[in-house]
Structures are given as C-alpha cells and as structure tokens.
Amino acid sequence: MKITVKDGACVGAGQCALVAEDVFDQDDEGLVLVLDSEPDASHAAAVRRAVSLCPARAISLQE
C-alpha cells in the first residue's frame, strides 16, 4: 500500500490525521504530513477512510 499526496492541494482540514493518526499528521499551518508512506495492511481501512474524507481529494492510494 503506497500513499501519495498531491502537491499543493491540501487545505488543512485534518481529517486524514484524525482517522489515521499513525500515517498522517499536520504541520503548524495544518497542512498534511505523511508519517508513513507505505503503511502495512493493518492501516488499510483507516487510510481508505482518510482518502474518502479528504475535502481536497489530495490523497491517493495504490494497493
């Protein structure tokens, strides 16, 4: 599972970091930080939810 975040698209809603806190965090501006770009399968459901909830549709996932 590989995560990519579209450059410059994040609007800082923080939904990803809320539902998948082991995988995403936010910087001081609220913008996304990817903590683990290739998380193991135990994070799959949370990461898929983060992808769905992102208002900027900035996160994509290759499984």
Next chain:
Amino acid sequence: MASRHRIVVVGASLAGLSVAESLRLEGFSGEILLVGDESHLPYSRPPLSKQVLLDDWEPERSILKSTHELEELGIEFRGSTTATGLDTGNRMVITDNGVEHYDDVVIATGTRARRVWDRAGVLTLRTLDDATAMRSELRRAGRVAVLGAGVLGSEIASAARRLGGDVTLIGRSGRISFGAVGTALSARLSDLHRENGVDLRLATTVLDIATGIGGTQVGFDDGTGVSADVVISAIGGIPRTEWLTGSGLILADGVVCDHRGVAAPGVYAVGDVAAWADPATGIASRVEHQSSAIEQAMAVATTILHDRESATPVPFFWSEIHGARIKAYGWFAAQHPLVELDAGSQDGSVLLGSQEDGRTRGVIAWNLPPQAFRKARGLVDSAVPVLDSHAKV
C-alpha cells in the same frame, strides 16, 4: 449488483464527485455518469473565498480531479450539461443534452447564490468563474461593500481588506452569524473585523443600491449609506431544486430525504441541496458543510451498494478570517452559550465548547494548533454514541 448497473450523479461539485469516487472505493464496477452544468472539471468551493480570492492560489488549483484521474476511476464526466427534469417512473434524467437512463440517481445540484439586488454591479460568489471575476474586481477596487454578515461575507471582507480595499460589512441582523455555530461568536468576530479595519454595520437594512457617478451608492434604513466601487452580496444560498418540480419528490428547503439520503426508491440526494432527516427527531434540514457533503456521499454509496446504515455525520467546518483560523465541530444550540474550555498557548488562541447536560456537544478552536483541535474533537465524539460505519461485515 450487475456490472451493467448505471448510476447517474447530477451535480459535479464535491458532493457529486465524492459519491462517484466512494462507489469505486467500495468496489462498484458498473457505469457512473457524473453530470455538471459548469464547463470546469469538478472543483472545490471553500478555497474560492479564501486562497483564490486572496491570489494565493491560481483558480485551477481548486480543481479536484483531472480528466486523466476521472478516466482512471472509470467515471464518465459530462460538463456543460444542465439537468432539466427527473422522471422517476421511467428512471430518466432529462438534460439539455439528451436523456440519461439510470438504475440509481444521486441528486447533488447544490445551491445558487440568493439574490435580492439582482442588478449589474452587484457580485455574488458561488462558482469558480464568480471567484475569478471577483478577484479582478477586488484588485481594482478602493471601496468594497459586502452585504451579508455570515461566514462567506466575513471571508470576502477579510480578503478585500488584505487586497487593500476599504471595506464595509453590512448585516441585517444585529449579530454576525457563523454557519452552524449561529451567533455565539458574534462578539469575537466583530472585534476581529474592527481590529482589521472593517467598517462593520450590523442591524442595518439596505434600502437601495444605485450606480452613478463616483461609484455605487448603498442606502441604509437609517438614512445613511456608503459609496463603493464594488458591491458584493453574500446573503445565503437557495437549493437548486427547480429542475425537480413535478418529479414527485418532496421539495421543501431542499430535497427531503430520510436519514440515509433516500428521497424515493432509487433516488438519493447529498450535499447542500439535500435535507436529510435527523435520525433522532425526524426533522429534515440542510447542512451546508463540505465535510457533511463528503460523509453523506460515502453513506449513500454504502446504501446503494450494500444497503447498510452509516453513522450520522458530525457537522464540521472551518474558516479563515483576517488570518484567524476558526474550526467548529459538533452541534451548537442557541440556548447553550459557549464556554471557554481552554486558553490556548499563544495570544488570542482559545478552545470554546457548547455544553448540554454536562456533555460537550460542540467545540470551536480559535487559532489552536491542529493537534489541539483534533484532541478537542474527541470531547464531542466521546459524548455521542458513535456507530462505526466502516467496521467490516
């Protein structure tokens, strides 16, 4: 579900796009047609009144999916196409580009700007083209009058100030309203506007707008007025349901749905146009937040594909006004005044809460670091029964 099953989504903004994407994420392999009346690819509206108006973003940056990405997702996108009717008996969407048959249809046509002063020179902000036009007007304008002291009016006033304009913000009510939070933040927002040089005119009714030599005159009910180079109206949205007249759907303030977004068999509604019933009270109401639009979209995809219930979305939205980041999560009832839960670590930052029977029902983070806000959301989530919609069954 048969692979030839065809789902038509009417409305190609965030809500409609999210339905289409969620269907794919949930494994739907049938046809998806996404119809929108604008010429642009699906784009996000919240940045229009923030980053786009402020010139921080080129308008194209608010585009959510490229043509290539839509193709990869197997979503057929048809722009510049306006739905003009819905025939639920024959399962057809009638558009100005022809008739589309569906097995399921999702209504996501959003709202249009409410216009009281419908005349040249009074701008509204709803679409990407509106934002582009407003941005160039604001760059040129010395004096800006904004009608409507809600979230959008506040954001536009903030952008206009940063672009160097003299700004008058006019509200008919005596208090500034802030989306689902209501007027509980009015005093703070009023101070914020005044500190940033906005001339705030609350409890003021506009009686007349007349364009003449030296600009546009906006006349108030107390006999005074203001001259402006640009007048912007931000007095709310009207759900776009006119194309559904005669469809048999219940139309009140929006498309009336049950608590799962079902408006009729095979007909669903999501986003700003949709009035979902509260599962507890049965009262249907619209929620104009993008997070609700997304969660409704996910819920409808789940309902269509698996006929399964999803958790009720918790309202969440945020704004940035004169550089202050304000995030609100949960429910705010007028009879429960905000209390200060925590003073932030930096000047002017604070966590506010709305409490009911000792439970925190809503939180507002004013300039708090993102981590602190995420923690505060837990106060609301732990106070409401949470149904995990994504538990695997």
